Amino acid sequence: xxxxxxxxxxxxxxxxxxxxxxxxxxxxxxxxxxxxxxxxxxxxxxxxxxxxxxxxxxxxxxxxxxxxxxxxxxxxxxxxxxxxxxxxxxxxxxxxxxxxxxxxxxxxxxxxxxxxxxxxxxxxxxxxxxxxxxxxxxxxxxxxxxxxxxxxxxxxxxxxxxxxxxxxxxxxxxxxxxxxxxxxxxxxxxxxxxxxxxxxxxxxxxxxxxxxxxxxxxxxxxxxxxxxxxxxxxxxxxxxxxxxxxxxxxxxxxxxxxxxxxxxxxxxxxxxxxxxxxxxxxxxxxxxxxxxxxxxxxxxxxxxxxxxxxxxxxxxxxxxxxxxxxxxxxxxxxxxxxxxxxxxxxxxxxxxxxxxxxxxxxxxxxxxxxxxxxxxxxxxxxxxxxxxxxxxxxxxxxxxxxxx
Amino acid sequence: xxxxxxxxxxxxxxxxxxxxxxxxxxxxxxxxxxxxxxxxxxxxxxxxxxxxxxxxxxxxxxxxxxxxxxxxxxxxxxxxxxxxxxxxxxxxxxxxxxxxxxxxxxxxxxxxxxxxxxxxxxxxxxxxxxxxxxxxxxxxxxxxxxxxxxxxxxxxxxxxxxxxxxxxxxxxxxxxxxxxxxxxxxxxxxxxxxxxxxxxxxxxxxxxxxxxxxxxxxxxxxxxxxxxxxxxxxxxxxxxxxxxxxxxxxxxxxxxxxxxxxxxxxxxxxxxxxxxxxxxxxxxxxxxxxxxxxxxxxxxxxxxxxxxxxxxxxx
Numbered sequence: 001x002x003x004x005x006x007x008x009x010x011x012x013x014x015x016x017x018x019x020x021x022x023x024x025x026x027x028x029x030x031x032x033x034x035x036x037x038x039x040x041x042x043x044x045x046x047x048x049x050x051x052x053x054x055x056x057x058x059x060x061x062x063x064x065x066x067x068x069x070x071x072x073x074x075x076x077x078x079x080x081x082x083x084x085x086x087x088x089x090x091x092x093x094x095x096x097x098x099x100x101x102x103x104x105x106x107x108x109x110x111x112x113x114x115x116x117x118x119x120x121x122x123x124x125x126x127x128x129x130x131x132x133x134x135x136x137x138x139x140x141x142x143x144x145x146x147x148x149x150x151x152x153x154x155x156x157x158x159x160x161x162x163x164x165x166x167x168x169x170x171x172x173x174x175x176x177x178x179x180x181x182x183x184x185x186x187x188x189x190x191x192x193x194x195x196x197x198x199x200x201x202x203x204x205x206x207x208x209x210x211x212x213x214x215x216x217x218x219x220x221x222x223x224x225x226x227x228x229x230x231x232x233x234x235x236x237x238x239x240x241x242x243x244x245x246x247x248x249x250x251x252x253x254x255x256x257x258x259x260x261x262x263x264x265x266x267x268x269x270x271x272x273x274x275x276x277x278x279x280x281x282x283x284x285x286x287x288x289x290x291x292x293x294x295x296x297x298x299x300x301x302x303x304x305x306x307x308x309x310x311x312x313x314x315x316x317x318x319x320x321x322x323x324x325x326x327x328x329x330x331x332x333x334x335x336x337x338x339x340x341x342x343x344x345x346x347x348x349x350x351x352x353x354x355x356x357x358x359x360x361x362x363x364x365x366x367x368x369x370x371x372x373x374x375x376x377x378x379x380x381x382x383x384x385x386x387x388x389x390x391x392x393x394x395x396x397x398x399x400x401x402x403x404x
Numbered sequence: 405x406x407x408x409x410x411x412x413x414x415x416x417x418x419x420x421x422x423x424x425x426x427x428x429x430x431x432x433x434x435x436x437x438x439x440x441x442x443x444x445x446x447x448x449x450x451x452x453x454x455x456x457x458x459x460x461x462x463x464x465x466x467x468x469x470x471x472x473x474x475x476x477x478x479x480x481x482x483x484x485x486x487x488x489x490x491x492x493x494x495x496x497x498x499x500x501x502x503x504x505x506x507x508x509x510x511x512x513x514x515x516x517x518x519x520x521x522x523x524x525x526x527x528x529x530x531x532x533x534x535x536x537x538x539x540x541x542x543x544x545x546x547x548x549x550x551x552x553x554x555x556x557x558x559x560x561x562x563x564x565x566x567x568x569x570x571x572x573x574x575x576x577x578x579x580x581x582x583x584x585x586x587x588x589x590x591x592x593x594x595x596x597x598x599x600x601x602x603x604x605x606x607x608x609x610x611x612x613x614x615x616x617x618x619x620x621x622x623x624x625x626x627x628x629x630x631x632x633x634x635x636x637x638x639x640x641x642x643x644x645x646x647x648x649x650x651x652x653x654x655x656x657x658x659x660x661x662x663x664x665x666x667x668x669x670x671x672x673x674x675x676x677x678x679x680x681x682x683x684x685x686x687x688x689x690x691x692x693x694x695x696x697x698x699x700x701x702x703x704x705x706x707x708x709x710x711x712x713x714x715x716x717x718x719x
Contacts, residue, residue: 228641371524
């Protein structure tokens with residue numbers, strides 16, 4: 001594969017990227033401070049007698065309304081025709097609205113936004129963000145990722161929604177989760193983490209968002225190339241860069257560990273949290289903790305999570321030179337996924353370590369033969385490189401919920 | 405005489421499971437060690453050397469060596485080709501042409517085997533002297549999926565049975581993203597094999613192109629491309645380590661044109677290797693045996709495996 005090897009040709013300069021990332025992170029935090037419980041959200045068209053959303057241009061209101069009606073592509077095309085300057089002006093207005101609404105519960109602006117289809121506007125900007133900033137790689141080519149102006153618009157629209165709609169969370173939680181997963185599916189790990197973090201700033205204890213953040217960090221660590229273990233020939237500068245890169249990977253894994261630990265604490269029956277926690281603990285060198293966590297994960301969850309737990313437990317034990325115990329777990333993984341190649345490779349290697357080259361050869365040959373008949377994914381394959389766009393599934397559900 | 409030191413053999417010891425153990429060692433008893441070496445000067449193969457032109461140390465102890473005729477040792481060429489999604493039509497076409505050049509260089513008695521790897525590793529052709537069968541299988545390779553370099557190398561080292569010399573040529577255009585095994589495990593297996601591994605990487609992972617960029621979402625925004633242009637990353641370094649541990653090489657083919665040249669050079673180098681034989685003296689201890697091979701009185705690059713493993717004798 002080559003998409004880990006080639007730098008992205010992002011349309012954003014590093015500075016702009018950093019600025020937007022900062023904005024997405026900080027503005028949500030700054031804007032959303034309290035919720036007004038007095039108004040119910042409605043997606044109905046703006047009533048003639050209702051106060052108009054003066055901050056929003058007429059054409060904007062129009063194409064958001066089109067989005068509500070189900071003309072998603074058309075609305076997206078209209079928004080796409082807006083240049084950056086216009087969009088920036090819109091963002092500025094929205095930012096002012098957040099300040100106004102927050103300070104004045106009875107202002108006409110607030111009433112106007114109660115009736116304005118904010119959810120549709122957020123979804124529309126979300127679609128624009130996906131269209132512009134997440135370009136899923138094809139055939140392992142490098143992804144093109146970033147954070148665009150629509151993300152900034154979403155931050156303010158979300159803040160307004162949270163201020164005017166007590167049920168905002170029913171929409172915003174899955175929306176941010178959907179965006180995070182969309183980014184992950186597009187191999188945009190940074191953006192995946194940013195969207196999850198943005199959601200978590202509003203809903204700090206949301207377990208799916210916590211998991212999304214952990215997965216983004218775990219994946220990011222995997223796709224950050226480690227420097228070679230040898231001392232670089234280039235001297236102190238390169239050595240420092242290598243050390244920084246190693247620290248970066250470690251901090252990503254540590255961030256993932258904290259997220260999974262938090263999720264597992266919040267929902268002790270969430271098997272994925274324990275499986276992933278066990279893996280990152282192993283990656284961080286916490287072998288005993290990893291073993292305990294993975295063994296605990298075998299008491300909950302389904303066959304796929306048990307399969308991964310057995311694989312990871314096998315690896316932890318193999319590294320501790322407990323080869324016969326590792327073999328037991330690899331065989332358990334094979335029993336759960338008899339057509340997956342991975343556990344056969346793992347079993348073969350541990351047999352090799354035990355001095356059984358014939359057994360190693362037979363196990364590997366059996367695995368290569370078995371996988372020819374596989375019709376479903378080996379759960380190990382999408383563990384780090386997701387194969388399904390469940391983010392889009394979430395967003396599609398939200399879109400369907402807009403129907404008048 | 406037996407080719408025992410470099411062949412996978414029988415593991416003879418067992419220890420308490422709860423204690424961390426050193427990797428097992430293979431082989432039964434070292435009667436003769438065969439060392440496969442390639443000598444070049446300024447990139448040009450040096451031929452016509454005699455046993456007396458070499459000096460060899462086994463764990464630091466000088467050994468008496470003799471040359472074995474290479475034609476008495478048929479070669480097994482194991483091709484392991486990356487057919488992940490990034491290997492597009494142009495790359496596949498170039499790979500086919502390059503591999504045909506390599507197959508043509510094999511002698512009738514030499515065997516070839518083929519693996520393809522994407523999401524999984526597939527053993528397309530088992531060892532055969534029928535090169536046409538291998539060519540046909542190469543023509544049928546279809547790309548798609550992720551990349552399992554380490555698992556493929558493991559399969560290439562483990563599955564084909566070779567009583568003698570084995571050449572593994574692994575082609576890839578990028579990095580591993582799906583293997584279960586890691587480079588440390590593969591290096592350990594490679595050290596215990598009798599294979600010479602060559603890795604041909606179409607997109608070299610070192611150099612400015614793949615360097616960390618702050619606009620790259622996978623790099624988490626720390627570095628710019630400029631200041632990491634010479635920082636070598638672990639995946640390329642690891643493949644280099646594995647290849648060099650066996651006396652092989654890591655080739656960076658910077659273009660499709662260079663691919664064929666790399667394969668041709670590998671084939672030529674295999675034809676011009678020296679097979680040195682010695683009965684170890686004064687170095688009977690089990691474990692890792694470091695091999696140092698040099699030329700007497702002249703400067704040249706000598707490529708050979710870093711060493712070999714010997715097991716303890718069974719009581």
